Amino acid sequence: MALYSETVMDHFRHPRNVGVLENADGVGEAGNAKCGDIMKIYLKIRDDTVADVKFETFGCASAIASSSMATELIKGKPLSEVLALTNRAVAQALDGLPPHKLHCSVLAEEAIRAAVQDYCNRRAAARP
Numbered sequence: 001m002a003l004y005s006e007t008v009m010d011h012f013r014h015p016r017n018v019g020v021l022e023n024a025d026g027v028g029e030a031g032n033a034k035c036g037d038i039m040k041i042y043l044k045i046r047d048d049t050v051a052d053v054k055f056e057t058f059g060c061a062s063a064i065a066s067s068s069m070a071t072e073l074i075k076g077k078p079l080s081e082v083l084a085l086t087n088r089a090v091a092q093a094l095d096g097l098p099p100h101k102l103h104c105s106v107l108a109e110e111a112i113r114a115a116v117q118d119y120c121n122r123r124a125a126a127r128p
């Protein structure tokens with residue numbers, strides 16, 4: 001059996017939403033100290049909904065596929081749903097990840113949460 005599902009390979013070879021969002025409303029980063037991989041998520045928020053999202057990932061195939069799938073899963077979604085996204089849901093949407101690669105999907109969950117937190121912090125700071 002192949003190590004990676006076809007969905008993982010598709011998102012690794014043709015990642016969706018790669019890049020940087022200029023003037024993002026929230027930016028979040030997550031890293032894994034053990035493997036050294038890093039993921040950065042940029043969010044554009046309108047009416048508490050993800051209007052646009054991009055990512056930059058320096059990492060393995062699973063991390064890139066997880067970033068790509070996670071951005072697809074949260075695009076157009078309200079922040080309440082975005083915050084509820086788990087790494088398991090990302091891995092499931094990818095038709096599974098090998099057990100030793102599950103931590104790669106954790107980066108997506110953490111980076112997205114950090115980006116939403118950054119958005120909330122900026123909003124709180126901007127309040128008079």
Ligand code: FES
Nearest residue numbers: 035037060063104
């Ligand atoms: Fe560390 Fe994939 S091996 S994120």
